Amino acid sequence: MTGIGEEPEGATPLDPDELEGLKFRHVTTRGELNELEQANVESGLQWLQRRRRHDVLSEEFVRELHRRLFGDVWQWAGTFRLTEKNIGVDPVQIGVQLRILLDDARYWAEHGTYPPLEAAARFHHRLVQIHCFPNGNGRHARIMTDEYLRRLFDRPPIDWAAGQDLMQENDRRDAYIAALRAADRHDYGPLLKFVGVDG
Numbered sequence: 001m002t003g004i005g006e007e008p009e010g011a012t013p014l015d016p017d018e019l020e021g022l023k024f025r026h027v028t029t030r031g032e033l034n035e036l037e038q039a040n041v042e043s044g045l046q047w048l049q050r051r052r053r054h055d056v057l058s059e060e061f062v063r064e065l066h067r068r069l070f071g072d073v074w075q076w077a078g079t080f081r082l083t084e085k086n087i088g089v090d091p092v093q094i095g096v097q098l099r100i101l102l103d104d105a106r107y108w109a110e111h112g113t114y115p116p117l118e119a120a121a122r123f124h125h126r127l128v129q130i131h132c133f134p135n136g137n138g139r140h141a142r143i144m145t146d147e148y149l150r151r152l153f154d155r156p157p158i159d160w161a162a163g164q165d166l167m168q169e170n171d172r173r174d175a176y177i178a179a180l181r182a183a184d185r186h187d188y189g190p191l192l193k194f195v196g197v198d199g
Contacts, residue, residue: 012085018134021075034167036073041139044069048147056144056151057102059095062132065144070136081134088131101126109152116153120145121191125183138166158195 027033047068054061067078080094089097101123108119124145131137146157164172179190 012087012131012135012137014135015083018074018076018081018083021134023073023075033073037070037136037139038167040072041069041143043072045143048143054151056147057106059098059102062098062102062144065147066133066136066140069140069143070133074135076134077136078133080132083134085131085134088129088137094130094132097130098127098132101130105148106152109148115197116149116155117158117195117197118188118192119153120149120155120158121183121188121195121197123148124195125180125188125191128180129184142166 022033024036027036044065048065063078063080070077080091081088082091084091088094104126105119105123108114108122113119114122124141127141127144128137133140142158142160149155149157160166160176162172164170166173166176175190175194179194182188182190
């Protein structure tokens with residue numbers, strides 16, 4: 001069993017100050033942390049389903065969703081990261097880059113710039129690339145993307161896991177990370193295929 005600070009391939013490591021934000025001192029393994037976070041994510045999804053109206057493309061919603069998904073586990077949930085990571089923009093650029101993304105995503109939806117799944121894939125990639133928070137960015141970005149599809153395009157969610165667990169090392173997770181890295185190089189083909197775009 002891996003320790004709490006040991007991340008699987010492609011995950012963002014937490015620094016000691018961020019680990020201090022863990023609300024449960026008895027948690028010592030990655031498995032225990034994953035269970036706590038999953039329970040919190042499920043609670044956050046229930047909160048999201050009860051919400052009738054909200055602007056998905058606002059910084060307030062981005063932060064509140066993260067807080068609802070991870071706030072029972074982490075004190076810093078919903079707060080933009082302050083440290084450099086192995087991925088993500090400079091922390092001082094998070095607010096600016098997020099605002100640009102949210103404005104772009106709204107424009108894409110309003111003007112039909114891309115088909116819905118392509119708009120969603122591009123939105124997802126950029127949100128992961130910005131990496132707003134110390135942890136939970138992938139899960140948060142997948143849920144944000146599904147909500148973007150639902151609210152702005154009236155489309156069903158993406159089958160991200162395809163029957164597998166994206167929190168565990170497996171072929172689906174490897175394909176997901178490889179697709180995001182290809183998108184970093186402006187090759188969206190693998191990510192479009194991953195989210196279900198045909199051809």
